[in-house]
Amino acid sequence: MNNKLSLKNINVKYGESLALKSINLDIYKGEFVVLLGSSGAGKSTLLRTINQLNPLTSGELDFFDLGKIRNKKDLQNLRKKTGMIFQQHQLIERNTVFQNVLTGRLGFHSLLRSILPLPKFDQELALDCIDRVNLLDKALVKVKELSGGQQQRVGIARALAQNPSLILADEPIASLDPKTSHQVLSMLKDICKKDNISALTSLHQVDFAKEYGDRIIGLSHGKIVFNGKSDQLSDEILKNIYSSSTITEETNFTSNEVVMV
Numbered sequence: 392m393n394n395k396l397s398l399k400n401i402n403v404k405y406g407e408s409l410a411l412k413s414i415n416l417d418i419y420k421g422e423f424v425v426l427l428g429s430s431g432a433g434k435s436t437l438l439r440t441i442n443q444l445n446p447l448t449s450g451e452l453d454f455f456d457l458g459k460i461r462n463k464k465d466l467q468n469l470r471k472k473t474g475m476i477f478q479q480h481q482l483i484e485r486n487t488v489f490q491n492v493l494t495g496r497l498g499f500h501s502l503l504r505s506i507l508p509l510p511k512f513d514q515e516l517a518l519d520c521i522d523r524v525n526l527l528d529k530a531l532v533k534v535k536e537l538s539g540g541q542q543q544r545v546g547i548a549r550a551l552a553q554n555p556s557l558i559l560a561d562e563p564i565a566s567l568d569p570k571t572s573h574q575v576l577s578m579l580k581d582i583c584k585k586d587n588i589s590a591l592t593s594l595h596q597v598d599f600a601k602e603y604g605d606r607i608i609g610l611s612h613g614k615i616v617f618n619g620k621s622d623q624l625s626d627e628i629l630k631n632i633y634s635s636s637t638i639t640e641e642t643n644f645t646s647n648e649v650v651m652v
């Protein structure tokens with residue numbers, strides 16, 4: 392029984408440019424982890440490397456009970472168990488809430504099977520997920536008719552329909568007002584805690600990170616420069632996370648070592 396996701400010595404290059412450098416990180420079952428860093432620090436790259444929407448250049452992923460991700464089949468299984476929530480929600484706006492949430496089940500069926508209506512089990516699960524984000528009364532409404540906050544809740548429901556072990560959320564509240572941001576983040580965290588789902592979510596708002604993160608990871612220039620609890624996030628540490636100074640090769644940290652800089 393493996394109760395964590397481990398990233399081991401992960402490097403990611405875009406052409407010749409190194410976007411992630413020697414990333415070592417463990418995320419435990421049920422943990423709600425927030426990723427902070429300035430624009431271009433590598434947050435999206437890190438999230439997308441976990442489900443390999445971005446291929447990793449070197450390093451290793453160990454994914455909960457699946458263990459080491461060694462081949463295409465392992466990767467397919469990892470993707471089935473990883474829900475993703477995007478800044479611009481990436482829903483099909485002309486389709487209903489129900490149709491969008493049901494797409495979270497597509498990975499569990501063959502391409503041929505998914506042309507037909509999905510089985511009752513999947514449909515009931517999708518409705519249950521819509522209910523959990525309090526949108527049952529909107530299930531048959533087109534997504535384009537919903538507010539930004541409601542659309543993001545559809546995104547949560549779609550991720551949830553995968554019965555995920557992990558949710559990756561890339562700036563899920565970037566386009567929402569503060570009140571709606573609180574609603575969306577607290578709903579996401581509550582659901583993750585109830586279902587023992589781990590979450591890694593990137594945010595630009597330090598206050599939200601402190602309030603919701605069980606743990607905070609600070610990224611700067613593709614490297615982890617902070618890994619600790621929110622009450623350890625001092626002004627000095629924040630300055631370092633958001634500084635534009637070059638991080639040297641010596642600032643390599645082992646998994647989950649609390650980093651005070």
Ligand SMILES: Nc1ncnc2c1ncn2[C@@H]1O[C@H](COP(=O)(O)OP(=O)(O)OP(=O)(O)O)[C@@H](O)[C@H]1O
Nearest residue numbers: 405406408410428429430431432433434435436437
């Ligand atoms: N597809 C790509 N091709 C080449 N370089 C890329 C690509 N995607 C990202 N980069 C570069 O990789 C680095 C990290 O980018 P990334 O998008 O991961 O940062 P980020 O922290 O998510 O930024 P933001 O907060 O602005 O979304 C940046 O220097 C960026 O220019």
